[in-house]
Amino acid sequence: MSVAGPVGSAPAALGRAGAPSRGRGRGVRRWTVDRISLFVVFLGLPLALFLVFVIWPFLQAAFYSLTDWTGLEANYNLIGVGNFVKEFQDQNFTIALRNNLIFALVIPIVTIVIALAFASLITIGGPSRGPMRGIAGSSFYRVVSFFPYVIPAIVIGLIWAQIFDPSSGLLNQALIGLGLPYQAFAWLGEPAVTRWCLMFVVVWGFVGFYMVLFIAGIKGVPAETYEAARIDGCGRFRMATRVTLPLIVENVQTAYIYLGITALDLFVYTQALTPNGGPENTTLVIPQLILRYAFLQGQAGYASAMGVTMAVVTLGYAGLVFLLFRLIRRALGSER
Amino acid sequence: MSAVADGRRRVAKGDAAPAVMSHVVMAIWSLIVVVPFLWTVLSSFKTTREIFASPLSLPAEWQFSNYVTAWDDSGIGAAFLNTVLVVGSALVIVMILGAMCAYILARFQFIGRRFIYYLMLAGLTFPIFLAIVPLFFVLRNIGLLGQLPGLTITYVAFALPFTVFFLYSFFQTLPEEIAEAARVDGASEWRTFFQVMLPMARPGMASVAIFNFLGLWNQFVLPVALNNADPNNRLLSQVMARFASQAGYAVDFGALFAAVVITVVPVLVVYVVFQRQLQGSVSAGTLK
Secondary structure (H helix, E strand, O other): OOOOHHHHHHHHHHOOOOOOOOOOOOOOOOOOHHHHHHHHHHHHHHHHHHHHHHHHHHHHHHHHOOEOOOOOOOOOOEOOOHHHHHHHHOHHHHHHHHHHHHHHHHHHHHHHHHHHHHHHHHHHOOOOOOOOOOOOOHHHHHHHHHHHHHOOHHHHHHHHHHHOOOOOOHHHHHHHHOOOOOOOOOOOOOHHHHHHHHHHHHHHHHHHHHHHHHHHHHHOOOHHHHHHHHHOOOOHHHHHHHHHHHHOHHHHHHHHHHHHHHHOOOHHHHHHHOOOOOHHHOOOOHHHHHHHHHHHOOOHHHHHHHHHHHHHHHHHHHHHHHHHHHHHHHHHHHHO | OOHHHHHHHHHHHHHHHHHHHHHHHHHHHHHHHHHHHHHHHHHOOOOHHHHHHOOOOOOOOOOOHHHHHHHHOOOHHHHHHHHHHHHHHHHHHHHHHHHHHHHHHHHOOOOOHHHHHHHHHHHHHOOHHHHHHHHHHHHHHOOOOOOHHHHHHHHHHHHHHHHHHHHHHHHHHOOHHHHHHHHHOOOOHHHHHHHHHHHHOHHHHHHHHHHHHHHHHOOOHHHHHHOOOOHHHOOHHHHHHHHHHOOHHHOOHHHHHHHHHHHHHHHHHHHHHHHHHHHHHHHHHHHO
């Protein structure tokens, strides 16, 4: 995962994640000193850094997951898949895994539906006569909605933690102002609602970004397509679901995968909102456990196994989404 | 009333409902986005007592002292400078190394090129917290754990795949004729890169740099897990995390809100200045 974050890197990288096309290389050329030094520095330096600080730790994590290494001493024993067996007997782990999976099911779909709705309103919600255009002031809405994306997630979490505060929080105060009995409702202390508050915050943070992404996708659709649909008597809602959606299904897939990857993490948000796992561990997530086991409880091997498990879950999730969207595309293809 | 005017009015009426609804929905969402920030700014000028007694009112007296407290006592000042230092140097290094690596991968044929490409893809896909435990020990072994240079190198390494991917496609689109011309004129490979190809890649570099800046400025897991040795080395995200984990009454809430504002301002400035370009980059990233 790039430091630029799943979202920052997402659309750009995934769009061209396929095999590298043939370089515009100059074919076979003589290996001059100039050329060799270029390769050594230009390729060797970044690659060395990348191997030592990214790839090597990944490989090590895979190895340590098979050991009982504490992280405190140098020695360890190979224990095979013992850590992985232990994971599924560990209630903390199963609860956290279930939480992460719930987040990965809910957050992407909610974010995408809202972002798509907003993108449609903004791009094709305008007058039904004249050239296709969005509602007036659409660039204002775009700029405002996108704004949370640039705010550090920990800060977003902190702000919302204050808003959810039972006594001094903006939310309860506003509800009281409306005459509702929310004097001391602990949004982040009630098992039934905390999880939803957390998900709301994440969705709040990402809707604007994906809205902009989808707007870009919609703008890429030739105007004639929409005009033809309009002449055929297509209304705005049908336009969004029957014309727009099939045409930007690639963007939706990208969004789905990266939101899913984000939801399978959520470490930052939980650290800000519910650092101890939330009421009855309803917001406990795997990364919290990994850091807890690795650095506080001296179970580095076990923590590595959790990391490996999550990597597998993440890849599996991405694979499933790819499969799902292939089916969707096929269905759409036969429909048209 | 003429038929034309009548027709126009009917159309306008038919359009009014969706337009109004769109505006209502988007206006509500804009409020949901903006109000939390306004409330934060407002609260940053209040005393802790005021924040609890009257959370919605304007401050009785504007407490600029919160900002002083946050900057000095909470360590925001030092953390701010540390963050600028780490993010700034990591950004410069990763842009240079990323551009060089992408250039080689995009414009030269050699054995192992495809392998390196997929390795980068793996680095982009695998979750960062899988690497975090071994990374801790890698850094400790080379004596850079909890040191700002160690954190900087780690930032560079993890930002590298994204940078390379984005610039890879950019370098591929640059015309070969110009590189060829430079070579014919006798420019070395090095000069061709620095004086011909790199300047041409400037638009791509700008987009990636903005994304990298935001990603690195907002980075959380790496500093929280790897940078605990020396309190003087803390970054902004760490100070924020400490605020979050402190117990209720120990927190100076005025300072907390001030700290939030101080953290947001640099990204806000970058956002406002580069807003158009940023949204353009999002589009460019998807449409290619």
